[in-house]
Amino acid sequence: MSHLPIPLGVIYAGLAGTLLALLVAAATNRWSPRVFFLLALRLAIGWHFMFEGFHKIHSHTVGQSETNRPFSSEPYFKVAPGPLGEEMRKAFSDPAAEIATKVKAPKDISPADFAKLSGDAQAAECPEAVAKQLDAVEQLARESVKAEAAKELKSANDSEAKAIKDAGDAEAKAVKEAKTDAAKAAAKAKADAVREKAKTDADKARAAAQKKADSFEAVGKELVTAAKAAYARWVYGVDTRPAQVKSISGDVVLSAPQRLEHLEWVRREARAAEERQSDGLGIGSGTDSKRVAEYRTAAIAAAADLARDANAFVAELKKDLNGGKAVEETPERSLGQRLDKVTMWFLVVVGACVMFGLFTRVACLFAAGFLVMTYLSHPAFPWYPLPPNTEGNPVFVNKNIIEALALLALACYPTGRWLGLDAIVLRPFVKYNPPRHEA
Known part of the structure; x- marks a missing residue:
């Protein structure tokens, strides 16, 4: 079955039509091998681009499921070591900015001195970016307090009613079994005591619940203050x-300063490895280069993990303020997410233009540029780790470079006028020159 919502019959028909058009164009040009293989190359690349775009669009249409994950280039760029890697990562998120605004302490206060501060004083030192996020859910905290107070009030009433009913049932049974008036009076007195205690306990619970309900605004603010302090x-x-x-197996418990210290250690290791390589230490083998790349990648991943964990902590605090329910938020689409959407449709449009021969030379240049940008994010340098899902072991030259060179070669020939819509669209503007045939 196809992984696209296109019946296989339609795909087969399209493939058969493409092959037939290629054969007709080759026959028209006297079976010139040059014409045949240039057109075949163009059709193959166009088909590849177009259906790759269709697949990415379809993944978003289906949505997240056990068997489908919507397309995102973020994992590809997350550890991209190339010249464009850093900029592309920032398009999705900027861990350095997140760490600077959410993890680094605004003031220089030792842990021992900070622990001595009051809860309000500790909350006042919460990083501003996080404080704003917690303040934004203060209303949810108030509503959660009101809901909890109503639940406690109902629980008090239900507990009292149950206790009175149980006391009545016990009294009726004891009176029925009693053989003297004294025993009956004792059973009634015991039931009255149970009922009185149930009413007293319920009155106390109702008073506490009512107090919480009456002061829900103050309690909500106190909860937010406690979250900031935490x-x-x-x-x-x-x-x-x-x-x-x-370098540490399993989970460890660390504070933010300890995480920052570990991040700085990883970065120092990466810088030291780069300096050793630049000084010519080692034998200069691919293993040495890959080790440097691993340190560099570890530094990138450590920063991303710290920013992610800080945001996860904030999400936990919001969930607690919302009565244990995750706060539903519509996150603002990042530049990277918007670029992903553009990329999906770019692949479809450019692939279709290359395949159907519409503005073929321009489309080939755009497609080659896209591949070059992809290569510059994750170059196939021997001292860099291979990109995710890489086939084989490319050294300097990978499939992106080969396909880009093929597209640039196609841009040198008017193949869209040999077979394509350019023969119709460009005919009024360009003099037709049929391909020269080999002797």
């Missing part, structure tokens, strides 16, 4: 959180 204690090194870091 985050600030992690930032200033008082509290720790589970984390996974390079």
